[in-house]
Amino acid sequence: MTKKKKEIRRESIMEEAARLFKQKGFGGTSMRDLAERVGMDAATMYHYISSKDEILKTICFDIASIYITQLAEIEKANTPFIDKLKALVRLHIHLMATKGAEVSVANNDWKYLATESLAEFKDLRSQYEKGLSKVIEQGIQxxxxxxxxxxxxLFTxxxxxxxxxxxxxxxxGISLEELEDxxxxxxxxxxxxKEA
Amino acid sequence: MTKKKKEIRRESIMEEAARLFKQKGFGGTSMRDLAERVGMDAATMYHYISSKDEILKTICFDIASIYITQLAEIEKANTPFIDKLKALVRLHIHLMATKGAEVSVANNDWKYLATESLAEFKDLRSQYEKGLSKVIEQGIQxxxxxxxxxxxxLFTxxxxxxxxxxxxxxxxGISLEELEDxxxxxxxxxxxxKEA
Incomplete structure (x- = not known):
């Protein structure tokens, strides 16, 4: 099997896992549930992923990485702070709409990450919130x-x-763009x- | 024991129950946990309340009743629709801040209500959302x-x-009134x- 094909299979396992975690919780989902959902036997599935912990870690850090990367790009853009903030809120809406299950897992199930990953994830989250807060502060100033x-x-x-x-x-009845707007x-x- | 005293004890059991449900979930909370928390033996506690189901029902319907009563009062007030809507949003913030555990239980654990109560609760929720949506519609018109x-x-x-x-x-560092404002x-x- 080509590397590309392997990567596609792996991604579809991740997607199904996110849906299952969202639906039944991380604790309530077994690898057997997942194998059934993706239509593989467990032994085949382990060819693509190593454990439930690895899946959770991948989902959480993929989402965190999108937020952190976008924040970094937006920070260095030469635009008013209000536009930076709008771009970040738009990103949140967009991710909720297009990667809802993954975002939900990253929001709710991150606490089940293994100790080392947990600390790293919390750092990323706090780094992101601080960055967002800074943009608000600069916009006010x-x-x-x-x-x-x-x-x-920030929290609102x-x-x-x-x-x-x-x-x-x-x-x-409402497109994603209209929703964001x-x-x-x-x-x-x-x-x-507002008065016209 | 006077009726008044009994009522006070009952209320404090309800409050502790809401905190426990919020913390450990409705399913994860036992009557033994609750008795321990309120410092009574189980037999004494059953003098004030009849079951875990009754507690959940009381919490959910007490919160629903606050929302519905306020909505009815606000609807008939002779004020602009925008002020009605602001009063309702203020009520939400106020309840979140002062009855956070109860609101959380009513938001998350209502699905564990017994069948009859469940249907009634869903009706109340839908009635409230429709009322709120109507105020928004009237305000736009x-x-x-x-x-x-x-x-x-509405959802935002x-x-x-x-x-x-x-x-x-x-x-x-921020008073409830400032927070609401x-x-x-x-x-x-x-x-x-906005331009000054």
Whole structure:
């Protein structure tokens, strides 16, 4: 089997695992459940992945890596802070909508990571939250954002988009782009009507 | 023992139960755990409450009743729709901050209600969401709210306040009133700076 083919199989195992973890919890999912779901016998499946712990680690760090990479790119872009913040909120909505199961696992099941990975993951999370908080602080200082409590702003933004994973589907009458635009309008312009 | 005293004991059992359910889940909490936590033997505790199911029902319906009662009062008040909506969002923040464990149980453990209660609870929830959605619709029609997708507005508002339960404590440097004001500012005026 080519390397490419192996990689594709591995990814589809990861995707099914994320769905199962989300549905039954990390603790409630067995490797037998997973093998059944991907239609392989367990022995074949172990050709692609080594353990449940490895799967969890891969899912959590893949998501963390997307956030951290995007943050780094956005930080160095030459754009107003408010646009950086909007781009980050858009990224959150986008990931919730397109990788909902993985994001859910990274949000809820990271606590089951093995000790070493756990510390590393917490560091990444804290690094990301600090980066996001910094963008908010800079936006306020530059007069681009309202002068509100930074922590309240940070958590309100992060929390406001979390329903997307549970609700948005491509066929619910609103495109992903419209969804992103609408949430950004509410959070940055406010739901109250502005004078024209 | 007076009726009043019995009621107070019952309430403190309910409060401890909510904390335990939140911490260990409804399924993971035993009546023995609860008796230990409230410092009674199980036989004495059963003088105040009849079962774990009864406790869950009481917690879920008490919270639902607060929301429904407030919604009814706010609906009939003679105020702009935007103020009605703000009052409801404020109520959500307030309950998250002051009855966090109960709200969390009503949000997460309602699915373990016994069959009859379950149907009734789902009805109340749907009634409340419809009422809230109606206020948003009326606010848009009256030109008090931006013309955004109603469902997106509804879920964004409800989701935006859910972190409060996990984070806000009276000693974290921000009063409950300031917290409410800040979140309302973000959601209704927007985080983007308005021209003075």
């Amino acid at each position: 530059a007069g681009e954002l309202e002068e509100v409590n930074q922590s309240v702003a 933004l992060l929390s406001a988009v979390r329903w997307v994973e549970l609700w948005w589907r491509p066929n619910r 609408t949430i950004l309008t509410i959070l940055f312009n406010g739901l109250g009507k | 009256a030109g008090e709210l931006e013309e955004v997708n109603q469902s997106v507005a 508002l409800l989701s935006a306040v859910r972190w409060v339960e996990l984070w806000w404590r009276p000693n974290r 800040t979140i309302l500012t973000i959601l209704f005026n927007g985080l983007g700076k």
